Amino acid sequence: MKINSINNSLTVHNSRKNNNKHKPAFGAKVQYFDVVKDVVSNELIDITKGPLKTLTDRIIPYLQRLDDDNLIITISGTQKKPGFLDLFKSKPDQGLKFDLNYFDAKRFYNKFMSDAELPKFLDPEYLKGFKRKDEVLMNTLTETIGVGKIYRPDKGETPEQFIGEVIPKIQEHLRIMPKLITEGRADIKYDTKFQHFVQNGQIDPTQRRPWNLYRGIEFDYPKIEFTDMKQVV
16 A cells, blocks of 8 residues: 655654454555654654553544545554653653545545535635536645644543544545635636636645645644535444
8 A cells, every 4th residue: 555645754754554354345545654754853752652552542443444445544653742840850841743645536525526515615706616526626626635632631631522523524624625625725727718727837846735734733623514424332
C-alpha cells in the first residue's frame, strides 16, 4: 500500500502497515509510521512505545470502522510546538495526527455528490463546477487533509476520551473535504468570462498549504451539525 503524507519533505525512518485481519469488509485502510519527522514540531516522534503506542493500538479499530474502503488513513506522531511554560516541563506534550485521502477520485466524487447536505457547506459556484465535472476541481480529489490531537494523560485524559473527540472530527472533516480542498486556494480561480475554473501557477511542494494543516492541533472551527452523521464511537 502506498504511504501518503501531507508534507512531501517528511522523512520516514521506519514504516509498517497495520495488520488489518479484523477490519470490516468495507472499512477504511489504516496504516502508520513508527517513527516520523513531525511536520508540526519538526521533531522525530516515535509511536511504538509509551502512551502513544497505547493510543495508536486503541484507536485503530475505530478508524477501521469508518465505512469506506476507498479511504486511506495514515497515523503518525506529533508534538506541540514549545511555548514559554513548556520550558519547565520534563516531557513535551505529544499526540497523534491523521492524514486522510481517497485513493479513487471517481468513487470519492460519486460519494460526496450524493450527499443531500452538500449545498449546506459547499459554495454554490464550486457545487456547479463539480456538477459539470470541471477538470481543475476534479484534479483536487486525491488531495490529503489532516486531523490531530495532543494527548494529555497527565491531566487525566483517557484513550477513550481522546478517541471520542478525534473520531467525530475526522468524520466531519471527511464530510466537508470537497470544500477544504477547493475553496480559498490561491492557485484556483473561477474565470467569469469562460465560466469554468482555471489553475494559475504552481504550488511549491515543499510548502504546507492551508488545506493541509491539522485540524485539532494547528486550527479548528465550530462543529457543523449534520442530521445523518453515523456514530462510530
